[in-house]
Amino acid sequence: xxxxxxxxxxxxxxxxxxxxxxxxxxxxxxxxxxxxxxxxxxxxxxxxxxxxxxxxxxxxxxxxxxxxxxxxxxxxxxxxxxxxxxxxxxxxxxxxxxxxxxxxxxxxxxxxxxxxxxxxxxxxxxxxxxxxxxxxxxxxxxxxxxxxxxxxxxxxxxxxxxxxxxxxxxxxxxxxxxxxxxxxxxxxxxxxxxxxxxxxxxxxxxxxxxxxxxxxxxxxxxxxxxxxxxxxxxxxxxxxxxxxxxx
Amino acid sequence: xxxxxxxxxxxxxxxxxxxxxxxxxxxxxxxxxxxxxxxxxxxxxxxxxxxxxxxxxxxxxxxxxxxxxxxxxxxxxxxxxxxxxxxxxxxxxxxxxxxxxxxxxxxxxxxxxxxxxxxxxxxxxxxxxxxxxxxxxxxxxxxxxxxxxxxxxxxxxxxxxxxxxxxxxxxxxxxxxxxxxxxxxxxxxxxxxxxxxxxxxxxxxxxxxxxxxxxxxxxxxxxxxxxxxxxxxxxxxxxxxxxxxxxxxxxxxxxxxxxxxxxxxxxxxxxxxxxxxxxxxxxxxxxxxxxxxxxxxxxxxxxxxxxxxxxxxxxxxxxxxx
Numbered sequence: 001x002x003x004x005x006x007x008x009x010x011x012x013x014x015x016x017x018x019x020x021x022x023x024x025x026x027x028x029x030x031x032x033x034x035x036x037x038x039x040x041x042x043x044x045x046x047x048x049x050x051x052x053x054x055x056x057x058x059x060x061x062x063x064x065x066x067x068x069x070x071x072x073x074x075x076x077x078x079x080x081x082x083x084x085x086x087x088x089x090x091x092x093x094x095x096x097x098x099x100x101x102x103x104x105x106x107x108x109x110x111x112x113x114x115x116x117x118x119x120x121x122x123x124x125x126x127x128x129x130x131x132x133x134x135x136x137x138x139x140x141x142x143x144x145x146x147x148x149x150x151x152x153x154x155x156x157x158x159x160x161x162x163x164x165x166x167x168x169x170x171x172x173x174x175x176x177x178x179x180x181x182x183x184x185x186x187x188x189x190x191x192x193x194x195x196x197x198x199x200x201x202x203x204x205x206x207x208x209x210x211x212x213x214x215x216x217x218x219x220x221x222x223x224x225x226x227x228x229x230x231x232x233x234x235x236x237x238x239x240x241x242x243x244x245x246x247x
Numbered sequence: 248x249x250x251x252x253x254x255x256x257x258x259x260x261x262x263x264x265x266x267x268x269x270x271x272x273x274x275x276x277x278x279x280x281x282x283x284x285x286x287x288x289x290x291x292x293x294x295x296x297x298x299x300x301x302x303x304x305x306x307x308x309x310x311x312x313x314x315x316x317x318x319x320x321x322x323x324x325x326x327x328x329x330x331x332x333x334x335x336x337x338x339x340x341x342x343x344x345x346x347x348x349x350x351x352x353x354x355x356x357x358x359x360x361x362x363x364x365x366x367x368x369x370x371x372x373x374x375x376x377x378x379x380x381x382x383x384x385x386x387x388x389x390x391x392x393x394x395x396x397x398x399x400x401x402x403x404x405x406x407x408x409x410x411x412x413x414x415x416x417x418x419x420x421x422x423x424x425x426x427x428x429x430x431x432x433x434x435x436x437x438x439x440x441x442x443x444x445x446x447x448x449x450x451x452x453x454x455x456x457x458x459x460x461x462x463x464x465x466x467x468x469x470x471x472x473x474x475x476x477x478x479x480x481x482x483x484x485x486x487x488x489x490x491x492x493x494x495x496x497x498x499x500x501x502x503x504x505x506x507x508x509x510x511x512x513x514x515x516x517x518x519x520x521x522x523x524x525x526x527x528x529x530x531x532x533x534x535x536x537x538x539x540x541x542x543x544x545x546x547x548x549x550x551x552x553x554x555x556x557x558x559x560x561x562x563x564x565x566x567x568x569x
Contacts, residue, residue, distance in 0.1 A: 012466045022364030026362070036403070092296045116494070118525050118526055141463060149299070177282070178285040241502060
């Protein structure tokens, strides 16, 4: 009743080949994207492009200095807000694994991680743009900080959970107070994992556009005032890609 | 002489005593400070944890409060009204709901074979070696590319391709539309289900697989009869998480979906998703009900992704605890 062994082995081989082909197939778009970006972008990048501001619509030339600077400022501010809070919250979650508060906090972090970025943008608009009467880089930074938080918290918690309990116990046995155990022993031990989580979150928000549409808004000039609209790189790409002009 | 030495020893003792006393007070002070620091630190941690919960609650409350005008204006029929016409004050979310569901599910269907293939390759066929490392890193890189880059690439490369394809099969060659958006989304969500599926497949106990091999099963038979049934729920959770991601995705979709506020007639017609209509019209919304209707869409989006994510995460939790 069984199919002959050769047929079965052949079938197995076919499925293996199919899996390999499909797996390679999903790498193709990525390579295509990278090639396209490099091919059409590499020749345009020079010192002038990086240091000058965009020309008015319809003129060729110009650069991206405003967006570059804006991106850096926005990322910097949101990192300052999100990283300390995120690490401390991760410490709390890993130190109090069973408590009720930790359960609800973990749940909130999970939910926050799944919130669509555009919804974060809406909320930041109502918290920070409308009451203060205008788009500002600060509101964009806070929206991005909200998006960073879950990633930092989760990675900190996961890293600290993996540390052996004996390290913590040894520190306590020497009579160290709780906050010094955390700051001087636990966090330095897990610093690698925490930093990789931080880098991941920075990479994530660096390319984020949707929450900035109604918060940082964009600005064709170089701006350093964080209470005013500011341009960032992803916003610039979006505006240029969807505008009817062919610059 | 002896009197002097006695006096000296007494003085020395007294000095010693005062020194001890001073050291002790310093120690006590220090330990007080430590206790104070410890308490303050614990309190800070608790306050931060509460702040995170408050943040989420405030987020939900803001969305609900801001969408009240629209809920009052349109009522529950918001979900099935077909017309979205802010000029005439008619707000119906159905075109966007359909657009979102259609593009996300289409994206899932396209991406599932690819992501499962990656999961099987990395989890079962080639779990080690530089080739699988390369594949793993490349797939993770897919998740790291900003969505606006995907949108840009879609607009510049994919749209002409789809247009040519549409001319060939004989539908109106628009290029932008739900199908194009689904293609982009499919690429974007592959890493989510693939990496989760990989870790699930690696958790299949080796003795189960070895037992099947010893009975004479081929590689594929082991995968189909042992590995798949074991990781079924895990793979499902991965698909759910990528669905949640696809539904909330904004920028790439906004750039290629065509942005028309009518009910899509097929997978090739242009449409709009909930996220893309918010991105397009939020800054243009000129009266309160219009704005509030957009926020209601945001609330709807939030609730849908919330449900999907919670189900997915609970499945994963159950799976990893077993």
